Amino acid sequence: MSETLTVAVVGATGAVGREMLKTLHERKFPATKVRAFASARSAGGKVPFGESELTVEELKEDVFNGIDLAIFSAGGGASTTFAPHAAHAGCVVVDNSAAWRMDERCPLVVPEVNPQALEAHQGIIANPNCSTIQMLVVLKPLHDAAKIRRVVVSTYQAVSGTGQKGIEELERQVRDLFNARDPENKVYPYRIAFNVLPHIDVFLDNDYTKEEMKMVNETVKILDDPSVRVTATCARVPVFFCHAESVNIETEKKITAKEARIMLSQAPGVKVFDNPRELMYPMPAYCIGDDPTFVGRIREDESIDNGLNLWIVADNVRKGAALNAVQIAEELLRRDLVRVPDKNVFMS
Amino acid sequence: MSETLTVAVVGATGAVGREMLKTLHERKFPATKVRAFASARSAGGKVPFGESELTVEELKEDVFNGIDLAIFSAGGGASTTFAPHAAHAGCVVVDNSAAWRMDERCPLVVPEVNPQALEAHQGIIANPNCSTIQMLVVLKPLHDAAKIRRVVVSTYQAVSGTGQKGIEELERQVRDLFNARDPENKVYPYRIAFNVLPHIDVFLDNDYTKEEMKMVNETVKILDDPSVRVTATCARVPVFFCHAESVNIETEKKITAKEARIMLSQAPGVKVFDNPRELMYPMPAYCIGDDPTFVGRIREDESIDNGLNLWIVADNVRKGAALNAVQIAEELLRRDLVRVPDKNVFMS
Numbered sequence: 001m002s003e004t005l006t007v008a009v010v011g012a013t014g015a016v017g018r019e020m021l022k023t024l025h026e027r028k029f030p031a032t033k034v035r036a037f038a039s040a041r042s043a044g045g046k047v048p049f050g051e052s053e054l055t056v057e058e059l060k061e062d063v064f065n066g067i068d069l070a071i072f073s074a075g076g077g078a079s080t081t082f083a084p085h086a087a088h089a090g091c092v093v094v095d096n097s098a099a100w101r102m103d104e105r106c107p108l109v110v111p112e113v114n115p116q117a118l119e120a121h122q123g124i125i126a127n128p129n130c131s132t133i134q135m136l137v138v139l140k141p142l143h144d145a146a147k148i149r150r151v152v153v154s155t156y157q158a159v160s161g162t163g164q165k166g167i168e169e170l171e172r173q174v175r176d177l178f179n180a181r182d183p184e185n186k187v188y189p190y191r192i193a194f195n196v197l198p199h200i201d202v203f204l205d206n207d208y209t210k211e212e213m214k215m216v217n218e219t220v221k222i223l224d225d226p227s228v229r230v231t232a233t234c235a236r237v238p239v240f241f242c243h244a245e246s247v248n249i250e251t252e253k254k255i256t257a258k259e260a261r262i263m264l265s266q267a268p269g270v271k272v273f274d275n276p277r278e279l280m281y282p283m284p285a286y287c288i289g290d291d292p293t294f295v296g297r298i299r300e301d302e303s304i305d306n307g308l309n310l311w312i313v314a315d316n317v318r319k320g321a322a323l324n325a326v327q328i329a330e331e332l333l334r335r336d337l338v339r340v341p342d343k344n345v346f347m348s
Numbered sequence: 349m350s351e352t353l354t355v356a357v358v359g360a361t362g363a364v365g366r367e368m369l370k371t372l373h374e375r376k377f378p379a380t381k382v383r384a385f386a387s388a389r390s391a392g393g394k395v396p397f398g399e400s401e402l403t404v405e406e407l408k409e410d411v412f413n414g415i416d417l418a419i420f421s422a423g424g425g426a427s428t429t430f431a432p433h434a435a436h437a438g439c440v441v442v443d444n445s446a447a448w449r450m451d452e453r454c455p456l457v458v459p460e461v462n463p464q465a466l467e468a469h470q471g472i473i474a475n476p477n478c479s480t481i482q483m484l485v486v487l488k489p490l491h492d493a494a495k496i497r498r499v500v501v502s503t504y505q506a507v508s509g510t511g512q513k514g515i516e517e518l519e520r521q522v523r524d525l526f527n528a529r530d531p532e533n534k535v536y537p538y539r540i541a542f543n544v545l546p547h548i549d550v551f552l553d554n555d556y557t558k559e560e561m562k563m564v565n566e567t568v569k570i571l572d573d574p575s576v577r578v579t580a581t582c583a584r585v586p587v588f589f590c591h592a593e594s595v596n597i598e599t600e601k602k603i604t605a606k607e608a609r610i611m612l613s614q615a616p617g618v619k620v621f622d623n624p625r626e627l628m629y630p631m632p633a634y635c636i637g638d639d640p641t642f643v644g645r646i647r648e649d650e651s652i653d654n655g656l657n658l659w660i661v662a663d664n665v666r667k668g669a670a671l672n673a674v675q676i677a678e679e680l681l682r683r684d685l686v687r688v689p690d691k692n693v694f695m696s
Binding site: 150151152154156174175178189190191193194195196197198199203206207208216229230231233235237238239240244246248257276277279281282283284285286296297298299300301302303304307309311 | 498499500502504518522523526537538539541542543544545546547551554555556564577578579581583585586587588592594596605624625627629630631632633634644645646647649650651652655657659
């Protein structure tokens with residue numbers, strides 16, 4: 001690692017890009033220089049960074065010389081195109097899109113779960129899907145203690161998962177409905193206001209959505225354990241921020257609800273918020289802007305021998321995207337891994 | 349059955365009571381007289397019935413003489429107090445509250461699922477919980493074909509499940525938030541607007557909510573099969589009408605998704621709405637006022653040998669309450685069961 005450390009945020013004008021800049025500043029990330037990139041359309045504009053502002057530069061293939069670390073949140077297309085050029089220039093990429101997640105050359109990392117996977121990185125590290133991150137922060141300690149065999153998850157996902165345009169769609173549709181105007185669907189195929197859409201990302205040949213299969217496949221890769229079976233149903237709810245998840249697990253060894261509460265209260269990145277008698281349980285509207293992943297409604301599932309039900313909530317823009325990416329960057333620094341071992345790996 | 353048939357709706361001024369009157373009229377229920385009852389507070393007022401109106405009468409213990417059939421939706425307290433007096437007066441009660449559901453003397457009936465249970469009624473028949481009804485209309489044909497071993501369900505429930513006051517709370521909170529006023533929580537313990545509450549009905553000693561345990565216990569009673577194991581997580585979402593459910597089932601015999609679609613498309617009360625390629629799947633905002641229970645997102649669950657995922661949506665006020673109760677009344681008529689065999693059963 002050189003004495004200077006130049007960090008770029010690519011896709012700096014989006015909801016997640018802005019949160020990344022905010023998170024880098026809040027956590028006092030030791031960059032000597034921070035640069036902001038976006039498409040030509042946004043170039044020349046300003047984005048906030050702490051008390052000051054950064055001028056947005058246009059993303060091009062040749063901009064990465066002199067940049068040590070780039071955090072990408074510019075969509076799968078931009079990541080596919082530009083991340084190899086970054087790595088080729090010696091710039092380590094932490095990518096928030098789905099483009100590189102299942103690539104065998106790329107570690108897929110939740111720092112509380114599998115930081116050791118970073119050691120083998122070759123220039124591009126993938127940030128997992130938001131729904132997967134928050135689920136695994138909670139499941140990892142239970143998997144270590146009792147080996148998870150099967151996960152049945154149903155999600156309640158916020159519109160901010162679709163970015164700023166999702167937030168604007170919900171807001172506009174609510175205003176239209178409350179003012180007797182016909183609400184238009186621009187972002188989602190159907191109305192999201194006062195509705196639930198069992199459809200996130202595109203449908204695949206097996207009739208699951210890509211979002212659902214991300215939860216299945218990314219879980220196996222991050223836990224590095226193909227014996228863990230996952231089935232998922234992902235739904236969009238009319239909530240602005242924070243995803244909630246109803247998670248049912250079956251474990252090899254019995255864990256009581258009480259034992260799970262104790263284990264989880266000692267787990268990194270997890271906050272147990274679970275006291276039904278006091279009406280304590282996590283909710284999206286009350287976790288906005290928070291770093292931890294919250295878990296409550298921990299109950300033994302009496303329908304099987306070794307089952308638990310959990311209710312997991314986290315800020316999808318923060319832990320689900322920006323914070324996890326910045327934590328990966330911090331872990332790379334800590335492990336002295338801000339370097340690309342072979343600059344040609346992704347150029348073939 | 350006499351030549352005349354007097355029917356009463358008890359709790360006629362509530363959201364479900366009004367829907368019951370509407371449903372009786374729409375379906376041309378062959379009553380010679382319909383009467384509306386509510387608490388003293390509402391007595392003397394009017395409720396719509398078809399083109400005309402009914403004057404609301406005060407609910408008292410001695411009002412049931414001359415009434416053949418009473419459909420109750422006035423809350424558990426009123427049902428506990430008044431249903432025995434109705435039965436004692438020879439009036440058959442179809443009760444929408446939870447008060448009598450688990451009573452061994454009372455059949456718990458979804459007409460598409462277990463109409464035969466009506467034959468043994470002793471004067472009080474219970475209408476199941478809304479979430480249970482819509483789930484069982486869909487699960488019954490699958491259970492008959494392949495024997496369901498286990499159900500893992502997560503619900504997305506509308507505020508109308510709490511009655512008119514739930515609808516008003518969501519509407520008021522949205523208006524307050526969009527007008528920069530602090531939204532007040534009068535009905536729910538926390539804000540429901542743009543939020544999800546993993547809490548419906550009260551918490552029990554096992555940390556499940558009463559709503560969750562209704563789904564577990566009522567399913568076993570209605571299917572009359574204690575070998576079916578159910579675990580439930582019930583959540584309230586900011587939606588006005590229609591409950592959605594993510595249902596995962598494990599069956600003894602394998603059923604493919606295609607077989608399930610065929611079976612369900614022939615099942616009474618079920619409408620298969622399932623074509624991901626055409627973005628066809630059921631959603632709360634698009635099922636309001638509809639009679640059928642809609643099912644889509646039918647997928648084989650690859651995490652177990654014989655598993656299916658289903659997405660079930662129905663109008664909770666209609667099939668989940670009023671329509672199911674009126675269907676029970678119709679079935680009682682069809683089977684010539686509008687009579688109380690022993691008027692003293694519930695008076696002991």
